[in-house]
Amino acid sequence: MRIEKLIEPKLRGGRFTLLLGTGETLRLQPSVVSEFGLYEGMELEDGAVARMKIADGKASAKARAVRIASASGVSQKELRRRLVQKGETQENAGEAVEWLSSLNLLDDGETARQLASDAARKGYGAARIRQILFQKGIPRELWDEAMEELPSPEGAIDRFLQARFRGDSPDEKEIKRAVDALLRRGHRWGDIKDALRRYTDNLDDITEDETWQTP
Helix, strand or coil: CEEEEEECCCCCCCCEEEEECCCCEEEECHHHHHHHCCCCCCECCCCHHHHHHHHHHHHHHHHHHHHHHHHCCCCHHHHHHHHHHCCCCHHHHHHHHHHHHHCCCCCHHHHHHHHHHHHHHCCCCHHHHHHHHHHCCCCHHHHHHHHCCCCCCHHHHHHHHHHHHCCCCCCHHHHHHHHHHHHHCCCCHHHHHHHHHHHCCCCCCCCCCCCCCCC
């Protein structure tokens, strides 16, 4: 089997196009073209096309894994899931994740710390941060370590209340809505109550037994 034409990609990072003597067209990653030393007029051995397709699948998964990991903090579990979702096989996705990990470019511990830090900067509390780590596929044994260096939630809650009330003295309904919003953000009732007492004196009758929880 002969390579009749080898067309270079128009865009950087694109695939080469191979036109074979059988009329078949192949699109291959640049790394595969280099690995097999392909060129126009080259005579291919039996089974070469099948081997090139396998190599291209692996190279495609690795290239996609690099793009996903570079664009956002992902765990090994989430990256594997997203690769399969994009059409990569389970085997190629797993190999790509292991490859990135071996290069120290995919570290669940560092990703966990980054996610926790980003969530804290957005004003989220511990419960919401744990939910984010769970959704991102971070192993549970890494959660505590990722969160131990986070600042106290007091500052985030105080800033939220200042922005919410704008220096005014809130009534009971306004306080209730603020409490619900802070609970949804993952803050503890005790921390919220302490912050409210720092802001206003209108909390004398509020106890933890009252219906100050999000529906």
